[in-house]
Amino acid sequence: MPPILEVRRLRKQYADLMAVDDVSFSIPAGVCFGLLGPNGAGKTTTLEVIEGILKPTAGDILYKGQPRTAAFKNEIGIQFQHTALLAMLTVQETLQVFQSLYPAAEDLEHLVNRCQLGEFRHQRHENISGGQRQRFLLALALVNRPQLLFLDEPSTGLDPQARHNLWDVVNQIKADGKTIILTTHYMEEAQQLCDTVAIMDHGRIIAQGAPEALIRDHCEGVTVVLPRRRFTQAQGQPSLPYRIEGDTVRILPANIDDALRELMGLKIDLSEMTVQSPNLEHVFLNLTGRQLRE
Numbered sequence: 001m002p003p004i005l006e007v008r009r010l011r012k013q014y015a016d017l018m019a020v021d022d023v024s025f026s027i028p029a030g031v032c033f034g035l036l037g038p039n040g041a042g043k044t045t046t047l048e049v050i051e052g053i054l055k056p057t058a059g060d061i062l063y064k065g066q067p068r069t070a071a072f073k074n075e076i077g078i079q080f081q082h083t084a085l086l087a088m089l090t091v092q093e094t095l096q097v098f099q100s101l102y103p104a105a106e107d108l109e110h111l112v113n114r115c116q117l118g119e120f121r122h123q124r125h126e127n128i129s130g131g132q133r134q135r136f137l138l139a140l141a142l143v144n145r146p147q148l149l150f151l152d153e154p155s156t157g158l159d160p161q162a163r164h165n166l167w168d169v170v171n172q173i174k175a176d177g178k179t180i181i182l183t184t185h186y187m188e189e190a191q192q193l194c195d196t197v198a199i200m201d202h203g204r205i206i207a208q209g210a211p212e213a214l215i216r217d218h219c220e221g222v223t224v225v226l227p228r229r230r231f232t233q234a235q236g237q238p239s240l241p242y243r244i245e246g247d248t249v250r251i252l253p254a255n256i257d258d259a260l261r262e263l264m265g266l267k268i269d270l271s272e273m274t275v276q277s278p279n280l281e282h283v284f285l286n287l288t289g290r291q292l293r294e
């Protein structure tokens with residue numbers, strides 16, 4: 001079976017700026033694919049070209065192995081960062097308006113349950129909280145039973161509880177078999193939701209793969225961090241690989257259990273020790289030397 005979406009050598013130019021510069025990736029059906037990168041990296045432009053909102057300067061986009069046709073827009077769902085809705089309507093009334101636009105719309109109760117809208121379905125949509133609004137916009141994106149769902153920074157501005165709530169909903173939508181393309185600034189979100197991620201910078205993809213594989217390939221592994229003054233009190237010579245950075249010592253052990261045994265054997269006080277696991281943020285920093293959130 002061909003991938004549900006294939007992007008080949010995509011380019012989008014604005015005057016002198018190549019906002020999307022030779023981007024290629026392919027997405028098998030049923031996975032969640034994340035596009036990551038700092039502000040201005042080209043994530044939204046890439047999504048909007050795929051969605052058919054913007055025309056590409058060059059490149060091909062294949063949906064189920066074929067160029068997109070007019071039917072493509074009926075088979076995708078888009079959760080925009082900003083959406084204008086009819087004023088004065090409740091959440092449920094808005095969903096019903098959207099349902100009436102499609103001949104085979106999703107069942108209302110399914111949408112309410114899937115996106116956890118029950119508590120506020122009869123409230124006017126202008127009055128719901130940020131987290132509730134994101135789940136509501138997700139329900140609107142699902143109205144036409146899309147196979148492919150686009151989520152552009154779905155949890156930006158949400159508090160931690162609302163964000164976790166949204167992740168639960170997105171994971172259930174994934175379990176329904178939908179394919180999801182997501183942009184985010186939050187590395188934890190990408191690690192929670194995405195099977196594959198592409199990291200973009202200056203319009204180009206600079207790394208691509210499963211989050212764990214990227215971390216394995218681009219990071220050093222677990223780091224044990226100790227205050228330097230504790231480390232220098234060791235009773236003996238440590239054999240562990242380490243480097244001194246100002247007042248701290250960073251130990252990069254091959255095996256964390258062996259490292260801790262050795263440190264205890266050297267009678268080093270470990271009360272101020274921290275153990276850092278590498279994550280996607282470290283991958284990004286290692287590849288670009290830039291902060292992911294600007």
Ligand code: ATP
Nearest residue numbers: 014015017019037038039040041042043044045046
């Ligand atoms: P963010 O995380 O802020 O949403 P992004 O990765 O989605 O950023 P894009 O919005 O795709 O980035 O923008 C990529 C680049 O293209 C930026 O430099 C932006 O200023 C530029 N750009 C976007 N739209 C236009 C436009 N209509 N005309 C000119 N330049 C544009």
